[in-house]
Amino acid sequence: MLLFVVSAGLPAALVLGAVTGWSRSVIGAPAWVSWTLAALAICIGAPFAWFSTPSGTRSATNLLLKAYRREGLEAVERQYLSVLAPHRAGLQLFNLALALDRAGDQDDACTVYRHAADRGFPPAMMNLAYCLSLRGEEDEAQDWYRRAVEAGYPRAVPGQGDGA
Structure with missing residues (x-):
């Protein structure tokens, strides 16, 4: 705003x-x-x-989605996201992953979530952990849940109690 x-x-x-x-x-x-x-x-x-604005954000995400489908993730990161700060690039990758997820392409969404998580974007870490959990990769999923919480994501880690 x-x-x-x-x-x-x-x-x-x-x-x-x-x-x-x-x-x-x-x-x-x-x-x-x-x-x-x-x-x-x-x-x-x-x-x-x-x-x-929300409409502009959707337009930017659609632009990235089209470029991703046409040229691949590496080209999108090199051409569109390389000039952004890591956190902003992580946000854009997260939005791209959400768009892929909504389109039913969970495998590609998980790949893009991983790239966003590697850039330190906590919501992407949480979504990546969820993707890994669905695939049965619980150890790595718990690691990403822990990283998300350490990075400031405000949700509790699934499978871990609050100590009470």
């Missing part, structure tokens, strides 16, 4: 400043500079604002 406010609000403020002449009077810039700054802010801010 903060990203949406900043990426939509800043361009709006610059356009308002250019229209009212505020940017000319405050920073002493000529009108063309004020309008150029406003146009650049809109061109950069609008995509950020769009992709921070």
Whole structure:
């Protein structure tokens, strides 16, 4: 939400400043500079604002899903996710895995969950643990449940009591 406010609000403020002449009077810039700054802010801010909305997030996930089906996971990570911080890349991979899971492709979803979990994304760790548990790989599943909790995931580890 903060990203949406900043990426939509800043361009709006610059356009308002250019229209009212505020940017000319405050920073002493000529009108063309004020309008150029406003146009650049809109061109950069609008995509950020769009992709921070639920519809934009779905569009980004659909883009990754199409690229994944067309080119494979390695290409998606190299072309689309390599520029992101590990946590953001983990989030995008997690969303891709959820989309694959919803489409009924559990094997590929588990593979993508593993990549997201390897980037340190706790919800992916939990979902990977669940996938492994369904496959009967309980030891590795318990390890991923433990890692998710250690990474700050707020749910209890299945199969372990609270000590009471």
